[in-house]
Amino acid sequence: MTMSSAIKILEQKVPLLKNMCQAIGHSILNVVQALGGITLFALDTIRHCLTPPIFLRHILRQFIDIGYYSLPVVGMTALFTGMVLALQSYTGFSRFNAESAIASVVVLSITRELSPVLAGLMVAGRVGASIAAEIGTMRVTEQIDALKTLSVNPMKYLVVPRVVAGAIMLPILVLIGDIIGVYGGYIVSTHVLGFSSGSYLYQTWQVIEEMDVVSGLVKAGVFGFLVTLMGCYHGYNSGRGAQGVGTATTNAVVTASILILIFNYLLTQVFFS
Amino acid sequence: MTMRPKIEMRGVTKSFGTKHVLQGVDLDIPVGSSMVIIGGSGTGKSVTLKCVLGLLQADSGSIKVDGVEVVGASTRTREEMMKKFGMLFQGGALFDSLPIWYNVAFGLIHGKDVSKKEARHLAIEKLEQVGMGETIADLYPAELSGGMQKRVSLARAIATNPEIIFFDEPTTGLDPIMADVINDLIVQCVKDLGATALTITHDMASARKIADHVAMIHQGKIIWTGPVADLDQSGSPYVDQFINGRASGPITDPQSELLKSA
Ligand SMILES: Nc1ncnc2c1ncn2[C@@H]1O[C@H](COP(=O)(O)OP(=O)(O)OP(=O)(O)O)[C@@H](O)[C@H]1O
Ligand SMILES: [Mg+2]
Numbered sequence: 001m002t003m004s005s006a007i008k009i010l011e012q013k014v015p016l017l018k019n020m021c022q023a024i025g026h027s028i029l030n031v032v033q034a035l036g037g038i039t040l041f042a043l044d045t046i047r048h049c050l051t052p053p054i055f056l057r058h059i060l061r062q063f064i065d066i067g068y069y070s071l072p073v074v075g076m077t078a079l080f081t082g083m084v085l086a087l088q089s090y091t092g093f094s095r096f097n098a099e100s101a102i103a104s105v106v107v108l109s110i111t112r113e114l115s116p117v118l119a120g121l122m123v124a125g126r127v128g129a130s131i132a133a134e135i136g137t138m139r140v141t142e143q144i145d146a147l148k149t150l151s152v153n154p155m156k157y158l159v160v161p162r163v164v165a166g167a168i169m170l171p172i173l174v175l176i177g178d179i180i181g182v183y184g185g186y187i188v189s190t191h192v193l194g195f196s197s198g199s200y201l202y203q204t205w206q207v208i209e210e211m212d213v214v215s216g217l218v219k220a221g222v223f224g225f226l227v228t229l230m231g232c233y234h235g236y237n238s239g240r241g242a243q244g245v246g247t248a249t250t251n252a253v254v255t256a257s258i259l260i261l262i263f264n265y266l267l268t269q270v271f272f273s
Numbered sequence: 274m275t276m277r278p279k280i281e282m283r284g285v286t287k288s289f290g291t292k293h294v295l296q297g298v299d300l301d302i303p304v305g306s307s308m309v310i311i312g313g314s315g316t317g318k319s320v321t322l323k324c325v326l327g328l329l330q331a332d333s334g335s336i337k338v339d340g341v342e343v344v345g346a347s348t349r350t351r352e353e354m355m356k357k358f359g360m361l362f363q364g365g366a367l368f369d370s371l372p373i374w375y376n377v378a379f380g381l382i383h384g385k386d387v388s389k390k391e392a393r394h395l396a397i398e399k400l401e402q403v404g405m406g407e408t409i410a411d412l413y414p415a416e417l418s419g420g421m422q423k424r425v426s427l428a429r430a431i432a433t434n435p436e437i438i439f440f441d442e443p444t445t446g447l448d449p450i451m452a453d454v455i456n457d458l459i460v461q462c463v464k465d466l467g468a469t470a471l472t473i474t475h476d477m478a479s480a481r482k483i484a485d486h487v488a489m490i491h492q493g494k495i496i497w498t499g500p501v502a503d504l505d506q507s508g509s510p511y512v513d514q515f516i517n518g519r520a521s522g523p524i525t526d527p528q529s530e531l532l533k534s535a
Pocket of ligand 1: 289294313314315316317318319320321363
């Protein structure tokens with residue numbers, strides 16, 4: 001191959017390379033822009049949480065919508081997770097004749113990790129999506145503009161009550177989930193695996209520490225904030241029409257789920273290292 | 274004319290991507306007068322209103338309300354300014370999770386600290402002015418017909434007795450009798466309450482009834498403005514074509530007009 005033909009080939013490839021770089025650069029810019037937008041939105045939300053007027057009745061209503069109505073789904077998740085944990089760790093540990101370890105595995109994994117993360121993900125699907133759809137529809141039908149013309153700040157009226165309720169209600173849900181999850185492990189251990197109920201409960205009580213529960217609840221508060229914030233952010237910036245609202249809903253659930261997993265890792269590192 | 278206009282727009286531009294919707298809008302609205310904006314569909318009439326309200330940010334130019342600049346103003350200035358305005362949205366934009374009476378009373382309850390009981394009473398009064406009453410007060414927006422929603426929205430826009438009221442197509446979708454009731458109501462808001470009104474309409478009968486001044490927007494600019502009495506002798510072929518609703522003319526066929534004037 002001569003030099004000139006090599007150059008020719010290179011010249012042909014250059015536009016392709018340029019396109020690729022452009023595409024990569026573009027998507028990096030998009031991500032940075034989205035992160036910036038979310039951060040500003042979060043700061044704005046916190047600022048509005050701290051300044052009057054506060055729509056107290058709306059916060060109470062969101063307590064019910066976000067907290068109370070999520071109870072069944074969070075409870076079911078915790079129950080079956082506790083049950084399957086007991087079953088799985090039995091098959092693992094029985095080989096080493098360390099059946100007493102089951103109680104500790106169940107209570108530690110539930111309180112530290114599984115109850116907050118799974119509750120967060122379930123609430124992201126249930127609450128995050130519905131917030132994004134509701135606020136997105138209000139954006140598309142100009143209801144948010146109408147709020148502004150009636151001198152009501154939509155951040156205060158729509159966003160703050162949801163985010164406050166999320167950050168407060170998720171820890172409560174997770175605390176209930178902790179109890180139900182441990183109970184699930186207890187049921188399987190005593191009824192299916194045939195352990196004595198007294199020693200199981202004793203084991204559980206022995207191994208658990210305040211920090212295990214508290215770290216889980218702190219995580220839950222952060223997840224509650226993130227889920228509701230993502231719902232509000234994507235709804236508030238929803239594109240036009242039904243399609244815009246659909247995309248906003250999907251994005252709310254996806255970004256909330258990813259952020260939950262990332263923050264779970266970061267918080268675990270902070271608490272247990 | 275020594276009085277400062279209520280709203281003063283100079284060279285206002287607004288683009289969406291490559292779409293240049295407003296290309297230098299100049300418009301003065303005198304205090305206590307009723308201005309009607311006419312113009313083809315999609316020429317940027319609603320966008321003009323939203324720029325004045327600050328719901329959309331104008332790209333350049335100047336918009337002054339009572340002498341105070343709106344373009345690039347701080348959030349606080351804008352929120353303060355918003356208290357002067359009432360707006361009827363083209364699509365109604367009623368809060369669909371709230372009952373009708375609460376929709377109408379919304380600005381009174383949250384903006385003016387009127388008690389709920391009092392606000393409900395005032396809301397029903399406003400509903401009666403737009404031809405409805407207590408019977409629909411506890412229904413939800415989705416339970417009303419399109420024209421009824423429009424009237425509720427109008428009641429909401431005027432409920433706080435704002436100084437400046439924007440009506441985006443107030444009579445579209447109403448029967449002719451109800452349309453005339455609404456026309457009278459708008460005239461009354463201006464004459465009796467001293468409000469300044471800016472109305473967008475395609476309904477020329479309505480325009481003639483409510484307007485003191487008419488402005489026509491075409492290709493992102495105000496191409497003609499004058500008292501309503503001059504509408505028929507505007508001297509603008511664009512206005513002539515529009516008010517007579519002719520399919521052929523300079524608006525639909527710019528080439529022919531260029532040839533004629535050449
Ligand atoms: N948020 C937006 N994003 C992108 N384009 C927009 C937006 N709002 C309006 N436009 C475009 O601006 C143009 C003018 O819109 P506008 O709603 O002001 O029209 P209009 O004069 O009120 O028409 P009509 O009489 O049909 O209501 C349209 O072409 C529309 O596509
Ligand atoms: Mg319009």
